[in-house]
Amino acid sequence: MNETHARHALAAYERHYNEHRPHRARNQLPPAADQQPIAVPELEGRRLLRTRILGGVIHEYRYAA
Secondary structure, eight states: HHHHHHHHHHHHHHHHHHHHOOOOOGGTBBBBBOOOOOOOOOOTOOOOOEEEEEEEEEEEEEEEE
C-alpha cells in the first residue's frame, strides 16, 4: 500500500461516513443529510441490493425498485 492508495481508501470511508452511514444522534440520518427520510412503504418480500465499499470492508444495503 502506498500513500496514494491510503488517501483513496480514507476518502472513500470519509464519503461513506458523512453521506451514507446512519447516525443514532441524527435519527438515523447521515451527517450530510438536510432532510428527514421519507416514509417507507411495506418492504416484506422485496429484493435487497448490496454495494461493496472499500473492497468489501463496508457493505451498504438498499431495496431494489
